[in-house]
Amino acid sequence: MKLKNDTFLRACRREEVERTPVWIMRQAGRYLPDYMKVRRDHSFQEVCKTPELAAEVTIQPVEKIGVDAAILFADILTPAEGMGIDLAFSPGPVIAQPVRDRKGVEALRIPDPRESVPYVLDAIRLVRERLDGRVPLIGFAGAPFTMAAYLVEGKSKHGFPGIRSMLYRDPETADLLLGKIADMTAAYLAAQIEAGAQAVQLFESWAGLLAGREFERFALPHVKRIMEAIAPLGAPRIYYAGGGGALLHLLSDCGADVIGVDWRVPLGEAWKRIGQDMAIQGNLDPCALFSPADRLEAEVRTVLDGVAGRWGHIFNLGHGIQPDTPWENARLLVETVHKLSRWGVR
C-alpha cells in the first residue's frame, strides 16, 4: 500500500521533501487530553499490553496534532520482562530485583519476541491497519547502555551510578549484560519491523552520562551490532543520543541512517560534527513549547534555518515532550514547521 504522506521516510533517506516532516518524542502521552481519558480507566502497563488501547493512543497524535509519523506506544523497558525482569511502574519504572552481579546477568533470558511481547506486535499490526497509509509507523527500543542503566539501578536515579560503577568494578559483567540486551533488542526490533514498523528508533536516553572513552567501549559497539543485524530489513534506523553533545563526532560510525540530537547543540553544528552523509532529527528544546506563539515561531525558524538547503532533516524536539505542555502548542508546532518549510513553494 502506498503511503499518503511519506515525507518522514523520504527525509530518513535524505531524499527531497515538499515540507519538513515532524513528529514529537513522547507524542502519545500525558500532555494530550485524549490520552489522559484512556488513562483514567487503565494503568500505564495496561495500555502498553492491550493492543487495542496501545493502538488507540498511538494514533491520537496523528489525528489531533497532525504529526508526519506515528510511534508505537510502549516503554523502553517493556521487553525487559521477557528477560526475566519483574517490572512495575509507579509512575516511573521500578524493578523488584535489580541486576547487580554476574549471577543476575547470567540469569537473564534472551526471549523470542513473538512469545514475550506478542501484544507489542499485535499493536503494530492494528496501528498499521487503522492508519491505513496516512503516515508511517515508527517502532522503537532502548539502546543497551540505557536499558542496562535501568536494569542495574532498578529505577530512574540521577547519574545512574549502578551501571557506571559496574563499568569500573566489573567490566566483564557489564560486557555480558550489554551483549545480552543487544541480542534481545536486535530480535525485538526485527520482530517490530516484520510486524509492520516502517522505521525504528533506538533510544540512548542516557548517552550523556558517559565520557567518550566509555561510550566507545561500552555503548557504541552494541548499537552498531543491533543496527547491522536489522539492516537487511530495509527500515530506516534512527539512533537518538540524549545528552550526547560531546559525543557527536563518534556517532557517524554507529550504523544508523539518522541521528537524533538533543536541544543542547545548534542543529547545523551538530550535523557537521556527525557527518552530513547521515540524516538528522531534532532538536527544539521541549521547553520552547511553553513560549508565546510568536516566540515559538522564531524558535522553529532557528532550527529550520540551521539545516536549510540540505535534505535529510526530520523535525522533532530534542527530548520527550513535557507532560504539562499545553497540547495546542504541540499542534501549533507541527503547523509552524509545515508552514515555514514549504520547500517546494519557496
Added chain:
Amino acid sequence: MKLKNDTFLRACRREEVERTPVWIMRQAGRYLPDYMKVRRDHSFQEVCKTPELAAEVTIQPVEKIGVDAAILFADILTPAEGMGIDLAFSPGPVIAQPVRDRKGVEALRIPDPRESVPYVLDAIRLVRERLDGRVPLIGFAGAPFTMAAYLVEGKSKHGFPGIRSMLYRDPETADLLLGKIADMTAAYLAAQIEAGAQAVQLFESWAGLLAGREFERFALPHVKRIMEAIAPLGAPRIYYAGGGGALLHLLSDCGADVIGVDWRVPLGEAWKRIGQDMAIQGNLDPCALFSPADRLEAEVRTVLDGVAGRWGHIFNLGHGIQPDTPWENARLLVETVHKLSRWGVR
C-alpha cells in the same frame, strides 16, 4: 598565620607546586563512617546549622582522607531560607512553596548573611581555628541558574523543566529571579571570605541543562557579576560547570580563576577549550572509585598525564563522590594523586 600546606591555593594561582593538590567534591559526606556517626544523632539540617557539628564534619576528610583543602559543610540551598524560602530535606531538598511566578519572585528578600546565616559564618571561623593552618578552607555557594532550578521546581527533578520553561514563557521574571539570587550570592560569598574562607567555589551543577545560547543569556552574566563583586577580596574563585562539556569555550569569560570540569571530557582537551590562562580542577569519574586498586591508579595517571607539564591543576572528581563509595578508596585516591605527582622529584 602561614599555611603548612598551601598547594591548593598555589595551584589556583597557577603557581608551581611540589605535588598536585587534591580535594573531593562532597568529601564531607555519607561515604565516611565518621560522618554517618554524627548523622546518627543529628539531621542533615541540624549539622548544617550547628557550627560545632558543621566544623567537625568539615574537618573529618582532612584527617581521614588527607585532602589538601577542606570545604565548608552546607547545602547550596542553605542561604535560600534567608530569601524567604521554606526549606526541608527528605533526604533531597523540598521547598514548601516553589517560586513559580512574578509575585513569588518579587517576594524574595536579599538578606544580610550575618543575620540570615550566622551559623555558616561561625562554622567557618571554628573550622579555621581547628584547622590551625593545616590546609586552606573553601567556601561555596550555588550558582544562580542552579539555585533557580531548585527554587522553581521545589525539589530535584530530572531536567528541571520549571526554570527551563520559565526562560521561554516569561524571561523577564527569570531575569529578576536570577538577578536576586546573584545579589544574595555575592553577599553570601563575600561574608564567607570575610569570616575566613580562603577560596570559594560556585557550583553550577546543572550547567548541562542549557544550550549555549541560554547559558550565555541566563547563566553566565550572573556568574560574572558575582565573580567581579568578590574579586577585590582576593580569594581564588572556582566555577564548577556540571555537564558543561559543550559549553567549555564560553567559560573563559566567566570571571573565575579556576574552572571545575566534570568527567565527561578529557581534562587536557577541556583545558585547551577553556583557555590555559585559567587554572583547572577535575576530573576523575566518581565511579572510578569503585575500581580495583591497579585500575584506580591507571585512571588517576590518565587524568594527571592529560595536564602534565603545566601548573594550575587541582585534582578532584568530576562530580560529587557517591555515598556508597568505599571510603578507603577515597583515601587511596588522595595517596595515589600525591604519589604520581611528585613534580619536584621527577
